[in-house]
Amino acid sequence: MLTFLRNLQPLRSFKRSLTFLAGLPDSYDFTAVDIAQKQLVATWVHAYRAGVVLPFEQVGFQARSAEEEDGLLLYIFTLAGTTNKVVLEISAQDGRTCMASNLILHHRWTGFLYDGDPVWVESGRRFFEGHPATRGWQPTYNSHWFTVENIEARLAADGVPAEIDLLSLDIDGIDLHLWKALDSVSPRVLIAEFNSAVPSDLSLTVPYRPDFAYTDNEPGREMFRSASLAAYVAVSRAKGYRLVAVNRLGYNAIFLRNDVAADIFPEIEASVIDTLPDVAVTRAEHWPRLKDLAWETVGDAGRPVPHRQGEPATVG
Template identity: 25%
Template sequence: MSDMLPEDASERQLLLTGRMAQWALQGRARLDHLAEAEFKVFSQWGEDGIIEWLVQRIPEITPRFVEFGVENFCEANCRFLLQNRSWRGLVMDGSDKNIKEIQGSPLYWQHDLTASCEFVTAETIDAILSRQGFTGNLGILSIDIDGNDWWVWERISVVNPQIVICEMNGVFGDLHPITIPYNPLFQRTKAHPSGLYFGASVGALKLLAERRGYMFLGTSSSGVNAFFIRNDLAGHVAGHLSQARAFPSRHRDSRNEKKELTFIRGLDRAKAIADMPVVRVDTGETVRLGDLGPLYSPEWLAAMG
């Protein structure tokens, strides 16, 4: 008689379903935009499918990843890679409880995974990566720290990722290259109770990517994560995409001072944080978000309804 736990059987079913979706993607040589490749196994939205489609396109991609901001790694961008393709990985989170949960799971001994409790800042990221033995080429670098994402990516120098995935803040719109001012102690819910003030706009990430030698490929349909490929590898992917499309976010995860969901939608999300400062990364100027004027293109406004 099998002693398999129900959660083990459920995870096996998830992996089998993901493997079937992976096989289906092998027939999708060309996409209109990245979101057409989406499927979800362990990712928050459809990033598992996008990642799988990109990995299939790049010959001899380095089978190593670094992902930070993973919480307990139950929902993460690179977990499917770890379990389905046996990549080696480094995951980091600022909660010791989350890291101990990862280290105590069967996943940790079954795969070549390193989990480390770290509060990632622009000043510490290179030292952390070097200490953990993750330098040089990476297949994927995934950044999601709900705050200084732009500033941390700007400072990373000890790894050379082939694909970069970075969380974007869709509330900041698509017309201005802006990010929160750098504060190494930044915490999203303490900065503004709504939780809407964090990170960088897709335009800011695109500008940084260009400076760092990466091409923008598009975003998830949720408007949460932006995808970039190193310029020397862009030829393997760019010709297979009709457009590099950025989607607006539509989720309504705003909160009040009691941390209760308030479900603010559309333009009202930006109005809620209009008095907060942002940095234009093209000029270095710090301004109020509300002083920038329109934040959203007609295409984004139409998609947001």
């Protein structure tokens, strides 16, 4: 049955059409993509009702995401359901390529989008104002530099609900510290970029500094940023989440809250990225230059422990 459903002609043709129609961000057949995604969802529902949960490598596609995350997220919400269809994205750039846009444009989600660069934000506002799906009602789109100290107040001031369906986090900096500090907003699903240069058995994050910017690092050390997948797993478990998927290039991870579709999407281990070729290349290139820097070790409860420069980076 699984092999039969994987090879259903509608499923294969819809995936091909989505790949073909991704095209240029501002010039694509919106209606065709809209219809194709609805048909794809119907195919997934049919398979699930037949008792089949497709592996993630069979459902990924790229419409607005950088890689195949649009398909992964849509598949999860197709099977797990939604509550209010609210997505919060921190570091959405100009909205043309981000995790929220496909859900907003083709599935009518409500978006709260942020980026630290006001130029990106202004460009993103123009994009959504001119798009046929959002001309009448655009997502909330603001420029803001988030810190542990201000994230809760800022989101509350902008009216982000306490319960949301999706949080996308990718600021290439103090990401894990923000995730740990976020208590007032509880996403059912988290997608976050992690630092794949760090070996999967090391639970490490950059130290917290409100003005941290990886662009300030010395040349050759730009990858000293964010946190390892194991560190994300530690903090997320402490917050009641489990790792369920990573993208094929091994740098984006998807976590589900433990009360969401636990019978459909089981927890996987951080070591799943060790077999990915792109991760091996990234580690070989960057980890020798990063391993002795001032990382913090993240313990099982999600608490950071200072790691002194020059000491071996080990799990605490």
